[in-house]
Each structure stands twice: as structure tokens, then as C-alpha cells.
Amino acid sequence: MHPALSVIFFSTLSGAGYGLWFWFGASLLGHDRDFGIRDYVTLGMGALFVSAGLLSSTLHLGRRERAWRAFSQWRSSWLSREGILAVLCYLPALALVFFPQHGAVQKMLAATLMALSMATVVCTVMIYRSLNTVPAWQHVTAVPIYLMSSIYTGGLWLASIYAIWTFAPVLAIFAMLILWLMTRYWRNNDLPLAVSRSSALGLPQERSVRVFEHPHTEANYITREMVHVLARKHSEIFRECCRGFGFALPLIACLGAWTLNLPWLYSVAAISGMLGVFIGRWLFFAEAKHVVSLYY
Amino acid sequence: MTALPAAAGKKLGLLIDLDICVGCHACAVACKEWNDQGISAPLPDTDAYGVAPDGVWFNRVHSFELEALDAQPASTLHFPRSCLHCETPACVSVCPTGASYKRAEDGIVLINPDTCIGCKLCSWACPYGAREYSPSEGIMKKCTLCVDRIYNDSIPEAQRQPACVQACPTRARGFGDFNDPDSEVSVRSRERGGMALMPELGYQPVNRYLPPRSKQPICAESETERLDPAQLPGALRWLDKILSR
Numbered sequence: 001m002h003p004a005l006s007v008i009f010f011s012t013l014s015g016a017g018y019g020l021w022f023w024f025g026a027s028l029l030g031h032d033r034d035f036g037i038r039d040y041v042t043l044g045m046g047a048l049f050v051s052a053g054l055l056s057s058t059l060h061l062g063r064r065e066r067a068w069r070a071f072s073q074w075r076s077s078w079l080s081r082e083g084i085l086a087v088l089c090y091l092p093a094l095a096l097v098f099f100p101q102h103g104a105v106q107k108m109l110a111a112t113l114m115a116l117s118m119a120t121v122v123c124t125v126m127i128y129r130s131l132n133t134v135p136a137w138q139h140v141t142a143v144p145i146y147l148m149s150s151i152y153t154g155g156l157w158l159a160s161i162y163a164i165w166t167f168a169p170v171l172a173i174f175a176m177l178i179l180w181l182m183t184r185y186w187r188n189n190d191l192p193l194a195v196s197r198s199s200a201l202g203l204p205q206e207r208s209v210r211v212f213e214h215p216h217t218e219a220n221y222i223t224r225e226m227v228h229v230l231a232r233k234h235s236e237i238f239r240e241c242c243r244g245f246g247f248a249l250p251l252i253a254c255l256g257a258w259t260l261n262l263p264w265l266y267s268v269a270a271i272s273g274m275l276g277v278f279i280g281r282w283l284f285f286a287e288a289k290h291v292v293s294l295y296y
Numbered sequence: 297m298t299a300l301p302a303a304a305g306k307k308l309g310l311l312i313d314l315d316i317c318v319g320c321h322a323c324a325v326a327c328k329e330w331n332d333q334g335i336s337a338p339l340p341d342t343d344a345y346g347v348a349p350d351g352v353w354f355n356r357v358h359s360f361e362l363e364a365l366d367a368q369p370a371s372t373l374h375f376p377r378s379c380l381h382c383e384t385p386a387c388v389s390v391c392p393t394g395a396s397y398k399r400a401e402d403g404i405v406l407i408n409p410d411t412c413i414g415c416k417l418c419s420w421a422c423p424y425g426a427r428e429y430s431p432s433e434g435i436m437k438k439c440t441l442c443v444d445r446i447y448n449d450s451i452p453e454a455q456r457q458p459a460c461v462q463a464c465p466t467r468a469r470g471f472g473d474f475n476d477p478d479s480e481v482s483v484r485s486r487e488r489g490g491m492a493l494m495p496e497l498g499y500q501p502v503n504r505y506l507p508p509r510s511k512q513p514i515c516a517e518s519e520t521e522r523l524d525p526a527q528l529p530g531a532l533r534w535l536d537k538i539l540s541r
Contacts, residue, residue: 001420062414062434069411070392076299079417080392132386132497133423195494200423201360201375202314202491202505208363212372215324215356218348222425225416291494292425295358295377 001134002225003285010057011124012153012278014086015146017049018117019154021093025114027158028096029107035100042161043093046154054086078130082123089116121150128284135194136288141185148178149277156250156270163263168254171269175247182280186239189287193294200294211296227293231286238283246276300384301400308402308441309381309502310461311470311481311490315509318466319359319374326463327355327378327439334444340432352428354378354439355460367513376469378460379426379439380493380501381405387418387427387438396436402473403502404441412436423497446471474502 024042033039058064071087073080092113099106125146128137152174159167198205231238250269257265331354332339341351355378364370381398385405388396395412398405407418412435419427419436427438442458445451455462461469472481481504484490490504525536 060415062416062429062431062436063412066393066411066413069394069413070415073392073394076389077392079390079415083392127390127417130390131421132499133421195423195496199494199496201373202493202507203362203373207365209373210361210363211358212361213319213359215321215358215377216353218350220350220356221352221419221428225419225429226425290420291423291497295375295425 001285001288001290002228003231003282004060006056006059008278008281008285010053010060011146012053012274012281013056014050014053014124015121015150015277016153016157016274017046017051017053018089018121019150019152020046020049020157021089021117021154022114022151023154023158025110025112025117028102028110029114032102034102038161039100040097042158043096045157045161047090047093050086050089078123078126082120082127085116085120085123089113089120092116118147118150121147133291134288135291136185136189137284139185139188141181141188145178145181145185145280148174148181149280152178153270153273153277156254156266156273159254159257160263160266160270163257163266165258165261168258171254172251175251179243179247182242186235186283186287193289193291195291195294197294200291214296222292223296226290227296228286231283232289235283235287238279242276242279242283244276245272246280247273249273250276300388300398301403305400305475306402306473307381307383307475307502308404308446308472309474309481309504310378310441310458311472311485311504311506312376313468313470313484313488313506314373314375315468315506316466317357317374317376317468319357319372320465321357322463322465323376323460323469324353324355324357326459328353330442330445330459331440334440334442336437336440338430338432339437340430342431352430352437354426354428354437356425362508369511371508371511373508376460377424377426378503379405379441380424380499380503381439381441383500383502384498386421386499390417390421392417403475404443405438406440406443407436407438409433409435423494423499424501441471474504 020042058067061067070080070083074084092109096109099109122143125143129142131137155171155174196205197209198207201209203209250273253265253269257263328339339352341349343349355376358375358377360373360375362371362373381403385398388398388405392415393411393413395408396418414429414434414436416429427436430437445458446456448456457471461471470481470484472479474482476482485504488506490506492501525533528536
């Protein structure tokens with residue numbers, strides 16, 4: 001599939017924002033406190049990530065001025081559901097600014113923020129998970145990878161803002177779990193398509209078919225959008241980069257922050273983790289094979 | 297609304313005979329010509345006369361090479377590909393704005409150009425490559441089954457069929473109601489074993505493709521040629537006899 005940068009930016013950046021809001025909500029539930037400067041920074045940073053991601057995703061649209069229409073089809077379309085939840089998420093986040101004192105209302109808003117954040121991420125991945133035409137995205141690991149990457153990158157940012165030493169082992173566990181899931185996803189991604197060219201052409205399975213002539217001399221919309229070869233050719237290098245930047249480097253940095261008492265290393269971990277998740281997300285699109293490639 | 301209609305009154309679609317299609321691209325050209333002026337207009341081209349011409353087409357004709365199998369010789373397969381007007385089209389249900397819809401009365405899948413936001417998700421959801429993006433308008437485009445011809449009172453009745461069907465010089469394309477068991481397309485499809493493409497994906501395409509017929513069997517390559525003199529006319533039998541001495 002064509003890896004549209006606007007969409008990849010969106011899911012990486014908003015994912016981190018929703019993850020940050022998720023941890024922030026969890027910390028309010030677990031730890032009674034009145035807001036300090038760091039709490040406002042966390043709320044604001046989450047909003048910044050989410051908004052930048054959402055704005056970036058609208059760059060993908062041919063008609064941005066009509067984007068509001070996407071809120072109408074929540075009964076059938078995951079994209080529509082995602083749009084609605086993304087907007088709803090702002091409500092508890094904004095409301096929290098007006099409830100800096102700890103109490104029942106603050107806890108309720110925190111719980112709502114956590115639930116809506118994660119629901120939005122689930123909708124994002126369900127947009128892709130629901131497409132039968134890209135078999136790789138059907139894999140059982142797709143939803144947990146999106147969800148846990150969001151929590152992981154959000155956690156890295158939370159650790160940088162609050163400089164929480166004890167957070168390192170939690171992040172390490174997340175990193176290793178995501179790595180394991182991604183390895184499984186990639187192994188499945190490398191399998192040949194279950195649908196054959198014969199089936200695409202309605203021929204018996206045993207008949208071997210080769211492309212003789214394309215319907216046009218140059219690339220067309222379909223080949224540019226669905227038939228992307230570059231990532232599959234160099235997939236090992238990209239995967240190594242994803243593993244290294246996304247998980248190995250942040251793990252070392254977190255360990256350093258924890259043992260050497262250097263909190264700024266958490267920020268290094270966060271930036272590197274985002275880069276790794278970004279590469280992983282790019283691969284999610286660029287490596288996935290669409291069944292229409294069977295015609296070409 | 298992107299909900300699908302409960303049951304279509306008619307199931308209009310195309311019947312494409314792969315046995316007699318010669319891959320002349322007349323259907324694709326006629327489609328482009330009509331739809332560049334009808335309700336789908338424009339179907340923009342970029343760099344039309346330059347080094348990398350590009351454009352929106354609703355109908356594309358692929359050519360494939362079938363390898364020899366058992367007694368069947370190798371052959372070419374010309375394969376016109378357009379929207380199959382599925383009964384459960386994913387392109388409609390993924391649409392976030394409701395611009396994509398399937399008509400209840402005849403099952404035609406259409407796009408409302410006034411509400412499409414050009415998110416391209418429908419083209420990702422289609423396994424048949426039937427939807428294309430128009431960069432000049434920022435919206436998606438697709439085959440309308442020439443909805444502005446088939447119900448058009450201002451053209452002669454014989455011409456009220458999709459432009460691709462009308463243009464086909466070998467009559468490889470048929471158009472009709474697949475819900476009516478006695479329609480020409482239903483009967484031909486039944487007789488010749490009309491196929492649905494990629495039925496395992498579950499979108500229940502309406503269009504049917506008639507498979508290429510079996511060709512004259514060929515001798516296996518290892519076998520030497522044999523001549524039965526009894527089959528020859530008298531003069532040639534005599535010649536064979538003389539030369540075989």
C-alpha cells in the first residue's frame with residue numbers, strides 16, 4: 001500500500017498523545033493530587049500531539065473543507081467513528097483544566113479520558129483491520145500493536161515530563177511485548193497472499209497465469225496507491241531500524257535514566273521511540289499487499 | 297447513508313465473455329469518452345500528450361498469458377476490469393460521509409460528488425481496483441453503469457445501454473438484470489458457467505465473467521507425428537506409398 005505520510009504522522013503522533021492522556025488519567029486515579037505545572041504540561045502536550053496528528057490526517061483529504069461530513073456515518077464506518085471519538089476526547093481533557101483540585105469529579109473525568117483515548121486508537125486501527133482486501137492487516141496482532149504502541153510512546157513522554165525513575169521497568173515490559181507482537185505480525189506479513197491470481201481472474205487454480213500486457217503504458221492511480229514494492233525489497237533494514245530506534249535504544253536510555261539518575265535520558269528515549277514507531281507504522285502500510293496487485 | 301439497501305429490486309450488471317474478448321480496448325475508450333461528458337465528468341488526464349500520460353479510467357483491459365496445461369495450448373486472456381456493483385460493497389460501508397451509496401431500485405453503486413471528501417478509503421476497500429481518485433476535483437470516481445444512458449429518454453432505445461457494451465465490436469459484453477432469471481445475461485451466465493471474481497472476499501459481485509472455452513487439444517510435444525494413409529484421398533495415398541518405399 002502507498003504509505004501516505006500524513007496518515008502515518010497522524011497515527012504515530014496522535015497515538016502518543018492518546019497514550020499520554022491515558023497514563024495521565026491513570027496517574028490521577030492512582031494518586032490523589034492537586035494539579036501542578038507538570039500536570040498542565042502533560043495535558044497540553046497530549047493535546048498538542050493529538051491536534052497535530054488530526055490536522056496532519058486532514059492533509060490526506062482531497063476536500064478538506066468537507067471533513068465535517070465524516071462525522072455522519074458512525075453506524076457503518078470506522079473512519080467516521082474515529083473522527084467522532086477524536087473530537088469527544090477533547091471534552092474530558094478540556095474539562096480537567098477546570099478541575100485542578102482532586103476529588104470525585106476529577107477522577108470521573110480522568111477515567112473518561114482514559115476510556116475515550118483508547119477507544120479512539122482502537123477505531124484508528126479498525127479502519128485498516130476491517131479491510132479484507134489487505135490480508136496482512138487482518139492479523140490478530142494488529143489491534144494490540146496499535147494500542148500498546150500508543151501506551152508505550154505516551155509512557156515514554158510521561159516519564160520524561162515527571163522524571164519517574166520507577167517507570168523504566170514498566171516501559172521495558174511494554175517494549176518487549178510490542179517487539180514480540182511485531183515479530184509475529186511481520187512473519188505473517190511475509191506469507192504469500194491467500195487469494196491467488198487465478199481466483200482474481202476466475203480461472204481454475206491449476207492454470208498458471210502471467211501478465212502479458214498492462215492496461216496502460218504508465219503507472220496509474222491503482223498501481224501508485226496499492227502496488228508499492230520499495231518497502232518489501234528493503235524490509236529487513238527498515239525492520240532493524242524500527243527495532244533499534246523504537247525499542248532497543250529507548251530501553252538503554254531508560255535504564256540509564258533509572259540507574260544514573262539522568263532524567264533527560266527519558267526524553268531521548270521518547271524521541272527515539274517515536275521514530276521507531278513511525279518507521280514501524282510506515283512499514284505497516286508500505287509492506288502490506290493489496291489483492292488488486294494480483295492483476296498487475 | 298452508507299447502510300446497504302435490504303434487497304435490490306433489480307440487480308443490474310455486466311456479463312463479460314472472456315472467450316471472445318479480443319482486447320481491443322474499445323470498451324475502455326468508449327467509457328472514457330462518454331463519462332468525460334456525462335454526469336461523471338470530468339475524467340481528468342494529466343500530461344495527456346507528454347512522456348507520462350495519466351488519467352482516471354473506469355474500465356481497464358489487462359492481457360494475460362495462460363500457460364499450456366495438459367492438452368490445452370497456451371493462450372492469451374484479455375480481461376476487462378471495471379466496477380462489479382457488488383451486493384455487499386465494502387467501498388460503500390467504509391465511506392465516512394455517506395457519499396458512496398448503493399441504489400435500492402437497481403443496485404448500482406454510485407458516489408455523490410457533492411459530499412465526497414476524497415479520503416480514498418473506498419479505493420482501498422475495493423478488491424477489483426474499480427475506484428480512482430480525481431486529482432483535479434479531489435474526489436473519488438467510479439463506473440456508474442452509465443446510469444445517464446440506460447434511463448435516458450432522449451437517446452434512441454437501442455442505445456440505452458452502457459457505453460462499453462454498445463462499443464464492443466465482438467459483443468463480448470452484455471448488460472441486464474441478474475435478478476431476473478429469464479434475462480439474457482442470466483440465461484447466458486447460467487449456460488456458460490458465469491464466474492464471480494474473488495468470491496471468497498465476500499462482497500458478492502453482481503457482474504459475471506464467462507470463462508474462456510476449451511481450445512482444440514494439441515499433441516504433446518514428445519509424441520511423433522503419425523499419418524493414417526487410409527484417411528488420404530486416392531492420389532495422395534499413392535504419393536505416400538511411392539515416397540515411403
